[in-house]
Amino acid sequence: MQKQLGVTIGEILVLKADGGTMTLADSQDRPIETILSGPAASIMGVRALAECQEENFVIVDIGGTTTDLAVVVEGQVLFERSGATILGYKTLVPALLTRSIGLGGDSALHFCTEEQKVIIGPQRAGLPVCRGGARLTPTDAAVALGLATIGDKTRALAQWQRWAKELGLAWQELAKLVLEAFTRQLTEAVENLYGELENVPLYTISEVLNPPQIRPQAVVGLGAPAGVFVPRLAENLHLPYEIVPFSAGANAIGAGAAQPTIGVTLHADTELGTVTIPEMGYQGTLERPLFFTQEKARDLATTKTQEHAQAQGYDATAQVYVVEEEHFNMVRGFRTVGQTFTVRTQLRPQVRKIGGGQSNEQG
Amino acid sequence: MNKAKNQVGLIFFPAFDWAITPDHPERQERLLYTRDQIQEEGLFDHPSIVEYRPIVATDEQISRTHICVPNLDRHVTESHRIAAGGTILAADLVVDGKVDRAFALLRPPGHHANRVIHGSRGFCTVNNEAIMVDHLRHRLGPDLKVAIVDTDAHHGDGTQDIFYNDPGVLHISLHQDGRTLYPGTGFISERGGPAAFGQTVNIPLPPETGDEGMLMVMERVVLPILQEWQPDFVVNAAGQDNHYSDPLTNMNFSAQGYAQLTEMLAPDIVVLEGGYSIESALPYINVGLLLALAGLDYSKVREPNWRPDTVRQSSALTAEVARICDLVLAQWKTRQEEDLERVFGQGDFFERRRDIYYDTDNIYENQQEYIRLCRDCPGWRVIYTASSHFRDPVAAISVPWKVCPKCLEEARTHYAAEEENTNFAQAIWQQPISRS
Numbered sequence: 001m002q003k004q005l006g007v008t009i010g011e012i013l014v015l016k017a018d019g020g021t022m023t024l025a026d027s028q029d030r031p032i033e034t035i036l037s038g039p040a041a042s043i044m045g046v047r048a049l050a051e052c053q054e055e056n057f058v059i060v061d062i063g064g065t066t067t068d069l070a071v072v073v074e075g076q077v078l079f080e081r082s083g084a085t086i087l088g089y090k091t092l093v094p095a096l097l098t099r100s101i102g103l104g105g106d107s108a109l110h111f112c113t114e115e116q117k118v119i120i121g122p123q124r125a126g127l128p129v130c131r132g133g134a135r136l137t138p139t140d141a142a143v144a145l146g147l148a149t150i151g152d153k154t155r156a157l158a159q160w161q162r163w164a165k166e167l168g169l170a171w172q173e174l175a176k177l178v179l180e181a182f183t184r185q186l187t188e189a190v191e192n193l194y195g196e197l198e199n200v201p202l203y204t205i206s207e208v209l210n211p212p213q214i215r216p217q218a219v220v221g222l223g224a225p226a227g228v229f230v231p232r233l234a235e236n237l238h239l240p241y242e243i244v245p246f247s248a249g250a251n252a253i254g255a256g257a258a259q260p261t262i263g264v265t266l267h268a269d270t271e272l273g274t275v276t277i278p279e280m281g282y283q284g285t286l287e288r289p290l291f292f293t294q295e296k297a298r299d300l301a302t303t304k305t306q307e308h309a310q311a312q313g314y315d316a317t318a319q320v321y322v323v324e325e326e327h328f329n330m331v332r333g334f335r336t337v338g339q340t341f342t343v344r345t346q347l348r349p350q351v352r353k354i355g356g357g358q359s360n361e362q363g
Numbered sequence: 364m365n366k367a368k369n370q371v372g373l374i375f376f377p378a379f380d381w382a383i384t385p386d387h388p389e390r391q392e393r394l395l396y397t398r399d400q401i402q403e404e405g406l407f408d409h410p411s412i413v414e415y416r417p418i419v420a421t422d423e424q425i426s427r428t429h430i431c432v433p434n435l436d437r438h439v440t441e442s443h444r445i446a447a448g449g450t451i452l453a454a455d456l457v458v459d460g461k462v463d464r465a466f467a468l469l470r471p472p473g474h475h476a477n478r479v480i481h482g483s484r485g486f487c488t489v490n491n492e493a494i495m496v497d498h499l500r501h502r503l504g505p506d507l508k509v510a511i512v513d514t515d516a517h518h519g520d521g522t523q524d525i526f527y528n529d530p531g532v533l534h535i536s537l538h539q540d541g542r543t544l545y546p547g548t549g550f551i552s553e554r555g556g557p558a559a560f561g562q563t564v565n566i567p568l569p570p571e572t573g574d575e576g577m578l579m580v581m582e583r584v585v586l587p588i589l590q591e592w593q594p595d596f597v598v599n600a601a602g603q604d605n606h607y608s609d610p611l612t613n614m615n616f617s618a619q620g621y622a623q624l625t626e627m628l629a630p631d632i633v634v635l636e637g638g639y640s641i642e643s644a645l646p647y648i649n650v651g652l653l654l655a656l657a658g659l660d661y662s663k664v665r666e667p668n669w670r671p672d673t674v675r676q677s678s679a680l681t682a683e684v685a686r687i688c689d690l691v692l693a694q695w696k697t698r699q700e701e702d703l704e705r706v707f708g709q710g711d712f713f714e715r716r717r718d719i720y721y722d723t724d725n726i727y728e729n730q731q732e733y734i735r736l737c738r739d740c741p742g743w744r745v746i747y748t749a750s751s752h753f754r755d756p757v758a759a760i761s762v763p764w765k766v767c768p769k770c771l772e773e774a775r776t777h778y779a780a781e782e783e784n785t786n787f788a789q790a791i792w793q794q795p796i797s798r799s
Contacts, residue, residue, distance in 0.1 A: 201414045204380040
């Protein structure tokens with residue numbers, strides 16, 4: 001066993017959409033859990049590298065083609081409520097909540113003459129001109145204005161001048177319009193995401209009156225163009241920001257730093273007096289069904305998760321947390337005859353903290 | 364995925380932490396099975412059905428409709444504010460064009476709540492539909508015409524009370540005959556006040572009326588009246604206690620019947636009222652209703668225990684429903700020919716004296732109401748009210764939407780006088796004002 005960057009080599013682990021990893025053998029049993037590991041890797045990269053101490057923040061991963069957004073509330077990355085959605089189909093696969101928008105360093109630019117403004121994406125333009133491409137991109141705007149040093153600046157400048165002349169503008173003005181458009185569209189996407197999350201239905205009076213406070217207190221950025229656009233986004237949102245170190249490769253670091261997770265789903269029915277955990281093939285009986293409560297269901301699920309983790313060779317000392325829980329009164333003939341409980345628990349997806357010297361920060 | 368005709372906004376608020384008492388029909392679990400059914404049938408995942416989080420109604424919004432004795436906070440809890448707020452949101456979603464139709468699937472209900480509130484009646488404290496209608500007029504102007512079609516098994520007496528003399532509202536209530544069920548009102552002879560005569564339409568149906576009878580009423584009475592009156596918005600106060608399995612009523616409607624009714628009525632806004640068969644009726648009725656609202660195929664929605672022969676209505680009953688339809692329609696057609704002086708008298712005021720029982724809270728209210736008979740507007744009114752809970756009488760002066768200057772002046776003078784009058788514990792002023 002050789003150790004490097006605190007990551008154990010010698011065993012192949014596969015990253016899941018929830019930011020945890022599983023063994024290669026487990027991934028063969030449940031291959032669907034390997035979807036959406038890309039966005040999960042970026043988020044775990046932030047958890048491994050960022051120094052942000054705020055309870056709530058937004059993660060902005062700006063790539064070439066898309067920008068992915070994720071949300072941290074009370075120190076925890078938000079999960080999708082009913083699992084990942086792929087092409088409009090809900091999968092029930094536990095996944096970190098991410099929203100992808102067609103806005104990146106290589107996005108196509110459109111100039112709207114009527115409104116004298118630039119619209120970016122969602123298509124990709126191809127390689128930036130500074131790197132030998134044919135069409136100007138947001139990256140070219142950053143390069144031309146001296147905000148980034150990538151590729152051939154002269155080549156980009158020449159193209160900006162050509163396009164600006166056609167439109168009857170100064171090239172600097174046009175390039176600035178591109179940066180403004182990028183920042184505007186990115187700000188809108190962040191606002192939309194929080195708007196959507198704040199409209200998640202709530203079913204109890206106490207929640208409607210005291211909705212969870214989710215608004216970000218900081219912006220954490222990663223991805224190659226983050227250095228140019230994240231400070232501008234943060235200014236629009238009136239928030240402090242941080243660009244994670246090794247920003248361009250943070251997602252690879254995240255994949256490497258992620259730790260294994262495993263979980264169980266407990267179903268209890270007080271009318272039948274039964275408890276089942278499908279993952280473990282466990283079937284038990286409730287000794288005193290009338291006295292079974294949500295807390296007891298949670299405790300039992302936690303204990304069983306640790307047992308299961310131990311049996312499967314995972315780190316059973318890791319913190320167990322409740323992914324989701326539901327409690328249902330069974331009514332027959334207008335009488336409450338029993339209750340059903342469903343609790344899903346798992347080992348909290350963790351990362352090894354890199355750089356900051358702390359280890360095993362919760363992810 | 365099958366494409367829907369209409370985009371439907373769903374404000375689902377089961378209030379899982381609120382009940383009148385734990386074993387009361389109006390309790391936490393009331394919409395639990397409904398949620399599961401909607402979820403399991405995949406309706407939450409359908410692109411044409413979008414869920415919204417309710418908002419909390421303000422004092423101002425509630426006071427536009429209600430007069431609370433002695434004050435609002437005494438009766439109106441957070442659960443009521445959220446139910447009323449969710450209903451307001453349903454209307455706003457439609458007005459703002461965010462959805463084509465909206466369904467406020469929430470509790471607690473509201474249609475037994477009168478204008479004056481001394482407590483809760485028929486499980487209702489504030490009237491969700493009425494607060495919503497007044498909100499719409501506040502937003503869009505007092506000329507708005509709103510039709511409320513109340514399909515709860517119980518007479519929508521609270522809504523009728525609030526809009527009895529309101530020319531901007533048409534209130535149609537289909538219900539089990541008041542001689543056989545709470546609240547014991549809703550007869551054909553209750554037709555509205557002097558300024559809105561004929562616009563209160565009651566259709567009392569015999570016990571055991573089934574889908575056939577209900578749809579007959581829709582086709583022969585409700586749709587022709589709506590067609591003639593041409594409302595800007597149609598609201599369905601969608602009680603679900605006409606169902607054959609409901610524990611509190613004696614009707615024989617089914618989930619299919621409700622879905623067909625919804626398709627025929629094509630309401631802009633639907634608001635849940637009663638319905639207490641929480642495992643056998645509500646899950647299926649609401650799935651059918653949502654599908655019908657969206658314009659999707661609902662023909663396969665059936666209760667597992669539905670047997671056509673046990674709920675089929677007799678031919679004698681069908682004949683009786685047909686007779687009621689003819690009576691109500693004939694009354695509607697001749698509403699403008701009635702001699703109002705003969706109905707309401709010749710004086711300056713139309714007087715109503717009532718004893719109102721609040722069954723949920725066991726309160727008796729005694730109320731006298733005087734409505735000014737005015738040629739130019741619906742007329743201002745004064746309500747004197749006292750109850751077994753608040754024995755000191757209260758005087759409430761309420762002016763209508765589109766009040767004429769003369770009535771407004773008279774009302775103000777009267778209010779000033781009642782404020783000085785020590786016979787009354789307090790004088791309350793109510794005046795709805797439009798923003799547009």
